[in-house]
Amino acid sequence: MYKTILTGVVAAAMSSFALTAHAADVTLNLSNEYSANSVHGQGDQYFADLVAEKTDGSVEIVVHYGGALGYKSADHFDAVGVGALEIADTYGGALGGIDPIFLVSSLPFLTTTLDEAELLYGASEPALKEVFEENGQILLYASPWPPSGLWGKAPLNTVEALSGVKIRTYDKNGTTAFNSLGAAAVRLSWADVVPSISTGAIDAVLTSAELGAATSFWDYFDHYSEIYQYSIPVNLVHMSKTVFDGLTEEQQAAILEAAAETRDRNWAAIPQMVEQTYADLDEHGVTIVQPSGPEFQAQLQDAGKLALDEWLESAGETGQAIIDDYMSKVSQ
Structure with missing residues (x-):
């Protein structure tokens, strides 16, 4: 397992926080690479508002959207681990280099419904919590993205259409899958996507219809190709344990309650959000492309x-146990 090492300076700073955090008012920073109007941006603000309400204003969470603090999702694990950030909302797959367990939710075509995605997360949650705990962090909650598809300038609903297309993927799973289909897949952090579109470095983007709409992708693409619920990946909201331990018991309880309520709200919001997103795509002239048929599905x-x-192969016994647990629940 990956282990974050605290420097003396950072450790001292965090110890100082622990001594002073019992004051009536505490301000915590939450970093998010995505925009305020994305599904996770909205969820973060909901969480922050709940915490303020439940603590009678004694804990303020300031949400920083669009990587405003200079962190991408891949940076969040270390930043929270060493105390540079108190809280982060992180796309799980961006942490695949830390532990392959973080890639589980984006395994292609393993889940086909939101209920199945929730079952897969439930099977993996203990292992994810363990990695965070070993690195001085608390996993507060996880929230899903809507199903992923392909934004492009033409339909991408056959293997022939994918051939040679420079597709942005969001982690190793997508790069492996699309390269095997003949595409020229490249993993990019979200912050690098729009600049890469603008320079012609990529031709298409693997992401949800919702996130593309939140980023006005219709300025670049006029097709969104569904690909059989490619995956329903999750973001993970994690917090420094030192900072958490420095809060009063009442503040800790309020944060955990707010996290549970935000989790439930975010999972429940996806169906309506997908419906609204498709209406937005139609309004902006984006053609929604259906998969071409059984042959493409098999490929x-x-x-x-x-x-x-x-x-x-990389996740070993832990990964196999997660898949076995998930498959047993799906078959019930």
């Missing part, structure tokens, strides 16, 4: 199996 599933096999 996609083969690509997903390749990514799963690679992931299981």
